[in-house]
Amino acid sequence: MDRAGPLLQASRLMTLDWQVCSRARLSRDPRFDGKFFIGVIGSRVYCRPICPAPTAKEKNCRYFPTAAAAAEAGFRPCLRCRPECSPGTPAWLGTSNTVSRALRLIGESGLEDGGIENLAERVGVGSRHLRRLFIRHLGASPSAVAQTRRLHFAKKLIDETRLSMSEVAQASGFGCVRRFNAAIRKTYKRTPTQIRRLVRQAKSQPENQYLFTLRFRPPYHWKGMLAFLAARATPGVEVVEADTYRRSISLNGLPGYFEVSLDEVHNSLAVQVQIGDPRLLFLVIERIRCMFDLNADWPRIGKSLGPDPELAARLRAEPGLRVPGCWDPFELSVRAILGQQITVKGATALAGRLARSFGQTFSAPNGLTHLFPAPEALAHAKLTTVGLTTKRAETVRALARAVCDGQIGFQRIIDSEAFLTRLCAIPGIGAWTAQYVAMRALGEPDAFPSGDLGLLRALGLRNVRELEARAEGWRPWRAYAAMYLWSFPSPASAAKRSVSTSKDLVESLKHNVQASL
């Protein structure tokens, strides 16, 4: 394909406004990091808007909506600003659900399986159409997007870990070292070993431990995120202390844990992962990115929600609040069922007892004692023994059985609507629970639990219909509006209150959402 193709389309169709890009580039504005890339014609290198290198002349710059588009146009990633470290492309692209779903699948598959035919089949369109959609929205073909992600993750592992090159090749989905070496040499004009020598050497880590830096576009309301997670942290499985979130995890039968804290200076989260197989790192990192909503384009969301008078003051006082995702959708769904009609505190205590009684024990020297129970462990469990009502116990079991039987799968969800319909078919799971799961487990930015008492109270409305009518104006970001209403009681008190400790926030959250979460 002709190289001007994606470029032209990029500038015409991508809603990339070059004047905005130019201003962002010249001011190195971090809010635009990851929203576009700059190709410099002379050097054939592409950069992030925040690149510390001297800025090129405007006439020598080309703008691309994604790194893959820049790569397809023949530009190489800059070794100074490291495009592989930029925050991800915002998942919600405004017009194409198909592209968002396909991107999600590319992320979840660990990049390895199927190829474009398979991808197209899964999202229910022809492969040529999918390719056209990708070019229109991302400026690059699906295979270029997958290849760029693979290369970027490999580069991250070379720079940030001490894994051997054959382990890096495996973990980033290249299969064999020869393909990996060839791809790195072609892209960077250097061997993997030369690249590793270039970067500040990663600090020595204990075996199976890895440190990563995951960037976001500011602002990021870390205290709000942490407070929300803290109030719901399942004892033994999750710990929030000293501004750090930590949890036990299990993937392919391998137990491990990760820890996340804020690195405000670098607009990023510092992540430490402990897992026995480096091939799982890609998946772990993708999941953490979703859980902490790192791809969100907050300034855009804030602008859309701003006109609502109830939200405006909250947005001004507490910018950057994200929608907390989850580590494991099954676990989140069980939590949502446990939380029906009881307080957050009550549901958290129940979840702790559930984990202690039915989860595998796990020993780490940091307060984590259990893994959250797998569906198999809950499918026939006597859940009333840990304090669930007979009805809730049956709902949890029915969900667990549906997962074991393959009637419900939480991985690779193509069609959220169809998935939620299946979820609601389980007795005891209603619209509120389904919307809450859509919001936090599927990352649907427009999911909205309109039956929520906390939301009704926050706005002083009397019924669901009034709330739904009010929320029409918040589309497609209703999940973010819900987070603001849950997290910050009222504009007046939010403005007065200095939100200095996450403890204050935890209290306000507990108070505010206890009726419904």
Ligand SMILES: [Zn+2]
């Ligand atoms: Zn650069």
